[in-house]
Amino acid sequence: MTVTTTSPVFVTARYGGPEHQELAERPVPEPRPGEVLIEVRAAGVNPADVKRREGAFGNSAPMPMPMGLEASGVVVALGEGVTALAVGEEVLGAPARGQGAFASHTVLRAAEAVRKPQEISFVDAATLPVAGTTAYDLTHQVEIEAGQSLLVLGAGGGVGRMVLQIAAVHGFAAVGVASAAKRELIEETGAAFVAAGPGAAEAVRDLLPDGADLLVDLVGGEPLRALAPLVKDPAHLVSAADAATATELGGAGRERSEGVLEKIVGVVEAGLVDPHVLETYPLARAAEAIARVEQGHLGGKIVIVP
Ligand SMILES: NC(=O)c1ccc[n+]([C@@H]2O[C@H](COP(=O)([O-])OP(=O)(O)OC[C@H]3O[C@@H](n4cnc5c(N)ncnc54)[C@H](OP(=O)(O)O)[C@@H]3O)[C@@H](O)[C@H]2O)c1
Structure with a gap:
């Protein structure tokens, strides 16, 4: 029997651009107390991978820093004290501190x-710990009711599409703001489409003359400032992309809720949300997968399959 003792891992050697990324070899990590080792079957790629590599979330991690924030796989070893999971179980989650997906x-x-x-x-599951949980929280952090209006800025991306699918389940009257190429993706979910850019605020006002009951933001900055006056109550603005601007405008950043991963798994299991995976890449092409996300303009998720 062959025992795997080393493991390929995609890392960045320092904070900065993609030129510092590389595929490295390291010993297979040992799970510490309370942890499980998994054989990764799939790992979702997110804009946060790029932001973290660039040091936007802090710049003091030990280098090289393993990349990847969400994974699905099979448990192959248990750390001390783990009784709730067993070897051979199929799981998903976010890697422990210092680890990468x-x-x-x-x-x-x-x-x-x-x-x-x-x-x-496994491929769909790997998109849920980051993008899926975010979509769930953004649609529940401020409660609105069936028939009330939800305006989504950046509606055509990985998180935005799941936000619109959850909105459909709840019967919210959704309006998605996205680039022209995303019209079909938005309308497929039952939402109304508004083209991003100059004129977006006026077009939204035509659709929602009384304003929006909830504004979910996935873009931030000036596009968010342009739409913010359309939300009836400034406290009903939540952003995953730009918490600082959202807070300045009277809203809030995304808050992670207790048990949110189980909740979005349940919604996907019931067939109510489809993470819409566009492409998968082998680990050897992780740099290309990250570049696809970094280029932007995606209408779904990119997943690495080691
Ligand atoms: N706080 C958290 O826990 C958390 C978790 C997940 C994601 N996020 C953040 O949320 C944001 C979205 O994530 P994602 O995974 O959905 O990213 P994504 O898949 O790259 O999608 C971003 C979308 O924004 C659209 N966009 C860019 N500029 C726009 C504009 N001016 N108007 C309308 N749409 C615009 C892009 O489409 P086009 O340019 O083609 O229109 C793209 O579809 C990112 O900033 C991410 O870091 C935060």
């Missing part, structure tokens, strides 16, 4: 990992 193996905190239902593929 773009690897053949990674380590998850057992208490934060969730069992993967058979109905969800």
Whole structure:
């Protein structure tokens, strides 16, 4: 029998641009108490991977820094004290501190990992710990009711599409603002489409003359400032992209809620939300997968399959 002792892992050697990224080899990590080692089956790629590599979330991690913030896979070893999960179980979650999902193996905190239902593929499951949970929180952080209006800025991206699908489940009257190429993606979810850019605010006002009951932002900056006056109550503005501007405008950044990963897994298992994976890449082409996300203008998710 061959025992795997080293594991390929995609890292950045320092904070900055993609030129510091590389595929490295390291010993297979040992799960510490409360952790599980998984064989990674799929890992979602997010704009946050780029922001973290550039140092936007802090610049004091030990280097090289493993990349990748969400994974699905099979448990292959248990750390001390783990009783809730067993070897061989299929799970998904966010890698523990110091670990990365773009690897053949990674380590998850057992208490934060969730069992993967058979109905969800490893590839779809790998998009839920970051993008899926964000979409869930953004649609529940401020409560609105069926028939009330939801305006989504950046509606055609990985998170935005899931936001619109959740909106459809709740019966919100949704309006998605996105680039012209995303019209079909938006309308497929049952939402009304408004083209991004100059004139977007006027077009939204034509559709929602009394304003929006909730504004979900996935873009931030000036596009957010242009739409913010359209929300009836400034406290009903939540942003995953620009918490500082949202707070300045009277709203808030996304707050992670308790048990949110289980909740979005349940919604996807029920077939109510489809993460819409556009492309998968092998680990050897992780740099290309990250570049696809970094270029922007995506209408769904990119996933690495080691
Ligand atoms: N706080 C958290 O926990 C958390 C979690 C997940 C994501 N996020 C953040 O949320 C944002 C969205 O994430 P994502 O995964 O959905 O990214 P994504 O898949 O790259 O989608 C971003 C979308 O924004 C659109 N966009 C860019 N500029 C726009 C504008 N001016 N008007 C309308 N649409 C515009 C892009 O489409 P076009 O340019 O083609 O129109 C693209 O579809 C990112 O900033 C990400 O870092 C935060």
